[in-house]
Amino acid sequence: MNIPNLPTDNLYKFLALTGLFLMVASFGYKEYRNHEYNIQKTEIKVEEKILEFKIENKKTMVEHSRKLRDFEVDILKPKNGDKSIEDLQKQIEKFINSYKIEIEEAELDWYYNDAGKLLMNSELAEVYKKRTDKLNWILNLSMLIGFFSMISGFYFWYIKLQRHQDLILLNEYKISELKINQAKNK
Numbered sequence: 435m436n437i438p439n440l441p442t443d444n445l446y447k448f449l450a451l452t453g454l455f456l457m458v459a460s461f462g463y464k465e466y467r468n469h470e471y472n473i474q475k476t477e478i479k480v481e482e483k484i485l486e487f488k489i490e491n492k493k494t495m496v497e498h499s500r501k502l503r504d505f506e507v508d509i510l511k512p513k514n515g516d517k518s519i520e521d522l523q524k525q526i527e528k529f530i531n532s533y534k535i536e537i538e539e540a541e542l543d544w545y546y547n548d549a550g551k552l553l554m555n556s557e558l559a560e561v562y563k564k565r566t567d568k569l570n571w572i573l574n575l576s577m578l579i580g581f582f583s584m585i586s587g588f589y590f591w592y593i594k595l596q597r598h599q600d601l602i603l604l605n606e607y608k609i610s611e612l613k614i615n616q617a618k619n620k
Contacts, residue, residue: 444595450587456580464573471566478555485555 444591446587446591446595448587450584450591453580453583453585453587457577457584458580460573460576460580464570464577467566467569467573471562474562475559478559481555
């Protein structure tokens with residue numbers, strides 16, 4: 435497969451084509467990065483919603499467990515001073531207190547685990563946003579440099595070279611026309 439040669443026979447064409455390439459490449463990469471950022475931002479928002487739902491669900495579960503525990507303690511209180519019921523009630527309270535500690539530890543684990551993930555995701559989004567903003571600034575500058583390079587390259591190419599070459603070609607055409615007319619008249 436033959437790759438066509440770029441018209442880089444002079445500096446101005448090279449400058450123009452380089453500017454065009456720089457502008458198009460910067461714009462394309464900027465759009466690609468912004469698209470990637472938007473996808474990541476959407477994924478993080480979805481994950482945040484899921485984690486918020488999990489946190490609320492776990493809070494509700496713990497609250498229901500506490501209400502159940504308090505209800506069980508109220509039911510098991512001795513009503514008529516029976517010693518065996520009081521002993522049984524103390525054992526049950528001991529079990530419920532250990533259950534309470536386990537629930538509170540689990541609550542803290544769940545909450546801090548999910549809240550940590552939520553915080554980490556939002557921090558990752560901020561870091562990625564800062565990097566994307568910085569890169570967008572650089573790419574905007576690159577597009578601007580490419581635009582001015584392209585405009586100046588095409589301008590100088592036309593003013594300093596192409597206009598003169600067009601005049602030369604026009605003069606050569608007129609000369610050849612004159613020669614043809616002179617040859618016809620003879």
